[in-house]
Amino acid sequence: MTRLASPxxxxxxxxxxxxxxxxxxxxxxxxxxxxLYAAPTALIVGVLFLAPLALVVWMSLNKWPLLxxxxxxxxxxxxxxxDDPLFVDSVWFTxxxxxxxxxxLSAVALGLALLVQNRRPGVAFFRTAFFLPGAVGFAAASLxxxxxxxxxxxxxxxxxxxxxxxxxxxxFSTIALVLWRFAGFNMLILLxxxxxxxxxxxxxxxxxxxxxxxxxxxxxxxxxxxxxxxMLILSITGSLLAFDQFFxxxxxxxxxxxxxxxxxIYRNAFFRFDLGGAAALSVVLLAALVALNxxxxxxxxxxxx
Amino acid sequence: MRRxxxxxxxxxxxxxxxxxLVWSGWSSLxxxxxxxxxxxxxxxxxxxMAGFGEGLTSYLTNSLLVSTMTxxxxxxxxxxxxxxxARFAFPGKNLLFLATLAILMVPYATILIPLYVLLGKIGxxxxxxxxxxxxxxxxxxxxxxxxxxSFEAVPRExxxxxxxxxxxxxxxxxxxxxxxxxxxxxxxxxxxxxxxWNDFLAPLILLNDGAxxxxxxxxxxxxxxxxxxxxxxxxEAGVMVMAIPCLLLFIVLQRYYVRGFMSGALRG
Numbered sequence: 286m287t288r289l290a291s292p293x294x295x296x297x298x299x300x301x302x303x304x305x306x307x308x309x310x311x312x313x314x315x316x317x318x319x320x321l322y323a324a325p326t327a328l329i330v331g332v333l334f335l336a337p338l339a340l341v342v343w344m345s346l347n348k349w350p351l352l353x354x355x356x357x358x359x360x361x362x363x364x365x366x367x368d369d370p371l372f373v374d375s376v377w378f379t380x381x382x383x384x385x386x387x388x389x390l391s392a393v394a395l396g397l398a399l400l401v402q403n404r405r406p407g408v409a410f411f412r413t414a415f416f417l418p419g420a421v422g423f424a425a426a427s428l429x430x431x432x433x434x435x436x437x438x439x440x441x442x443x444x445x446x447x448x449x450x451x452x453x454x455x456x457f458s459t460i461a462l463v464l465w466r467f468a469g470f471n472m473l474i475l476l477x478x479x480x481x482x483x484x485x486x487x488x489x490x491x492x493x494x495x496x497x498x499x500x501x502x503x504x505x506x507x508x509x510x511x512x513x514x515x516m517l518i519l520s521i522t523g524s525l526l527a528f529d530q531f532f533x534x535x536x537x538x539x540x541x542x543x544x545x546x547x548x549x550i551y552r553n554a555f556f557r558f559d560l561g562g563a564a565a566l567s568v569v570l571l572a573a574l575v576a577l578n579x580x581x582x583x584x585x586x587x588x589x590x
Numbered sequence: 591m592r593r594x595x596x597x598x599x600x601x602x603x604x605x606x607x608x609x610x611l612v613w614s615g616w617s618s619l620x621x622x623x624x625x626x627x628x629x630x631x632x633x634x635x636x637x638x639m640a641g642f643g644e645g646l647t648s649y650l651t652n653s654l655l656v657s658t659m660t661x662x663x664x665x666x667x668x669x670x671x672x673x674x675x676a677r678f679a680f681p682g683k684n685l686l687f688l689a690t691l692a693i694l695m696v697p698y699a700t701i702l703i704p705l706y707v708l709l710g711k712i713g714x715x716x717x718x719x720x721x722x723x724x725x726x727x728x729x730x731x732x733x734x735x736x737x738x739x740s741f742e743a744v745p746r747e748x749x750x751x752x753x754x755x756x757x758x759x760x761x762x763x764x765x766x767x768x769x770x771x772x773x774x775x776x777x778x779x780x781x782x783x784x785x786x787w788n789d790f791l792a793p794l795i796l797l798n799d800g801a802x803x804x805x806x807x808x809x810x811x812x813x814x815x816x817x818x819x820x821x822x823x824x825x826e827a828g829v830m831v832m833a834i835p836c837l838l839l840f841i842v843l844q845r846y847y848v849r850g851f852m853s854g855a856l857r858g
Contacts, residue, residue: 289684317681318759319677319678320678320681320682321674323669323678323683324665325666326667326674326730326734327682327686329667329727330689332691333723337705340708343632344703349707397603400819403602405733407594411604413841414643415604417611417837418610420784420831420833420837422833422836424789428813429611429831432826432829433613436823439612459828477852489828516849522697524699526697526698526699528699528791529790533810547699548701554703560703567700567704570700574695574700
């Protein structure tokens with residue numbers, strides 16, 4: 286992948302353009318031409334990303350009701366975080382969910398990728414079949430499962446199981462939903478890594494008399510490490526921000542047993558009308574994820590060496 | 591032997607993965623007591639959905655409007671920006687690129703609350719335009735990265751010769767470069783469509799009027815009944831209306847999807 290365009294090349298083109306403009310009798314005002322083309326990007330990033338980023342920090346330092354006047358009250362929004370049992374529970378629940386889903390998702394995705402890695406008749410169909418759930422939106426997938434796992438309406442009614450009726454079953458069913466929706470997606474990530482391993486490496490292993498298992502553990506897995514790391518990063522950060530599956534599919538229930546961190550942020554803002562508190566939670570989550578991302582990127586870079 | 595075993599295992603898994611989609615399509619057409627389709631097969635669930643809430647046409651229009659504005663906005667902003675980053679030197683270039691990529695580092699859900707307040711201040715709260723602009727922002731890191739790389743892959747001689755011939759930079763951009771980066775534009779557009787068509791949390795937070803809901807929030811509201819039974823037939827019909835365009839687009843544009851995937855649709 287190419288990095289930033291070399292400034293030298295850019296200058297060349299500016300000069301060419303300037304000379305062309307000059308030839309037509311226009312003034313040399315090409316230095317800011319690039320800025321003009323980048324202006325829409327700058328506007329969007331400034332107004333809709335940097336400004337809200339600053340605003341979320343400012344809001345977290347204020348008592349900020351949904352309607353009415355904001356009032357500076359730092360650091361109340363932060364000190365009261367640990368007093369909110371729903372949030373504390375949601376942190377533990379989200380962490381537990383993240384660990385379980387990351388382990389299972391990686392295992393299933395790796396299994397699928399190994400099944401469809403070689404070119405053979407029908408493999409394109411299988412790849413598409415595994416990936417197809419990933420083309421459906423996550424909200425649509427959650428609603429689909431909401432109907433499918435309803436004991437009265439769904440096809441599994443004969444099993445007489447309350448799929449989202451108890452805390453453990455609700456988590457179990459959500460995991461099934463997320464595996465269904467994301468396994469193919471992660472399989473695709475792993476396939477790109479698998480296909481980057483040169484065939485010669487496998488041939489050499491075969492000549493040396495390596496068994497299939499040895500080839501897998503000694504060659505495939507180590508060479509796949511950066512790809513696996515990428516998959517883990519995406520799975521961990523995605524799961525820590527879980528919302529749709531618990532808001533739509535289990536609705537946080539039963540008894541608030543499946544309330545994720547982002548759901549608490551949403552509840553504090555729009556049910557308790559406490560935007561300041563929601564902003565403080567957002568800042569904490571944001572800082573944690575940025576730190577995690579930075580850490581993981583370092584680990585990932587280390588794996589490349 | 592081994593081959594047949596692996597084939598049957600793979601086929602069984604494929605059936606398992608396809609089953610929910612097939613079931614959903616089937617039950618959206620099947621008769622259910624208390625649903626729009628009381629017996630046999632037909633489009634009763636779909637016609638009942640047409641009259642749900644503000645009406646299917648209203649939700650479908652909202653979804654189409656948001657997706658169209660998001661795709662158009664993302665294409666325009668990222669094509670212009672990608673051109674700037676690939677071909678020009680300008681003040682603040684590196685800073686702007688880093689700021690754009692930083693959007694990937696910041697979890698999307700954590701800046702929706704301030705965005706809600708901010709859009710209120712500029713009169714775009716509860717507005718499909720505001721929602722689309724937010725989607726454009728979220729798409730921008732991938733889109734800008736993708737477009738910059740696409741423009742860089744075009745030989746410089748192509749547009750330089752046009753400039754020497756007295757063509758302006760904008761004409762060189764529209765007439766020569768844009769046609770050359772078409773695959774990149776398709777990929778960016780596809781991801782922008784899928785994201786804006788399917789997103790649930792952003793419209794849930796940024797819109798507060800049922801009449802402006804796009805499909806995901808509208809169909810979800812079918813499950814939020816305070817009285818009476820949920821019409822599951824209608825619910826699965828709603829799921830199908832959301833899913834079918836994505837499935838078709840994915841199958842037709844699979845090549846572009848995988849291309850975007852490889853070049854880091856997930857992170858820059």
